[in-house]
Amino acid sequence: MAHLNVTVHHHGNWWLELSVIGPNLCLTLSLSLxxxxxxxxxxxxxxxxxxxxxxxxxxxxxxxxxxxxxYDIGRLTVNADVGYYSWKCPSPxxxxxxxxxxxxxxxxxxxxxxxxxxxxxxxPPKKDYVRAVSLLTGYLIQSNGATSxxxxxxxxxxxxxxxxxxxxxxxxxxxxxxxxxKIYKASVKYPEWKRKHNPGLKPWMFPEQNTLPCISVSxxxxxxxxxxxxxxxxCLSEEKTQQSDDEEP
Numbered sequence: 001m002a003h004l005n006v007t008v009h010h011h012g013n014w015w016l017e018l019s020v021i022g023p024n025l026c027l028t029l030s031l032s033l034x035x036x037x038x039x040x041x042x043x044x045x046x047x048x049x050x051x052x053x054x055x056x057x058x059x060x061x062x063x064x065x066x067x068x069x070x071y072d073i074g075r076l077t078v079n080a081d082v083g084y085y086s087w088k089c090p091s092p093x094x095x096x097x098x099x100x101x102x103x104x105x106x107x108x109x110x111x112x113x114x115x116x117x118x119x120x121x122x123x124p125p126k127k128d129y130v131r132a133v134s135l136l137t138g139y140l141i142q143s144n145g146a147t148s149x150x151x152x153x154x155x156x157x158x159x160x161x162x163x164x165x166x167x168x169x170x171x172x173x174x175x176x177x178x179x180x181x182k183i184y185k186a187s188v189k190y191p192e193w194k195r196k197h198n199p200g201l202k203p204w205m206f207p208e209q210n211t212l213p214c215i216s217v218s219x220x221x222x223x224x225x226x227x228x229x230x231x232x233x234x235c236l237s238e239e240k241t242q243q244s245d246d247e248e249p
Contacts, residue, residue: 038153040180045187047143051111055204063186074215078207096132109143117223133158133225161231
């Protein structure tokens, strides 16, 4: 059985140390979280609701309009699993996908969710996608009281390839901020939705509900960006397409 250690320090900047230890392998990630981050204050959403929204795969399919597909592959521990996520890129770029190890940790009234890319032999890169790399993606949810919370989001992603400047500008100025707003809007509507859809099912809170197959940590290795195809899309021009970024859940 694998064992997960997560250590979080705060001395001006966040410092995260993550290790998954199994019989034959130890995966360790130690990173300073002093990278640029986004923050949104949710005055009418609890920290627990935000935490549920970010975990609930069934509900994510309702509000994450950039997502093509997502599913859980298997569990490592009671608070760590491996999953697949594919993301719709602005046309005419090729779409990206990820295989990541995710872990989550309640911190009193606060919560943390982090992931980074791993290689799994049964889930190699797909023909029609570019396999991107999450060096570190994380959410920190802080409770501000009984009905309010603050969500911090940071991500370090290697999209594998040379991207046009218009893509970089679009992601930084529009896509990421819209994603934060969509999480907030989805969180406002989540309690009502959840009451109608398996209200007691929350395996991220109740590990005994988790029916995913167990994965041995020996099946995984950290996904190195330099081992993946690097494509040049820097000369592609933006196509005028109808985006569904503002679609409501």
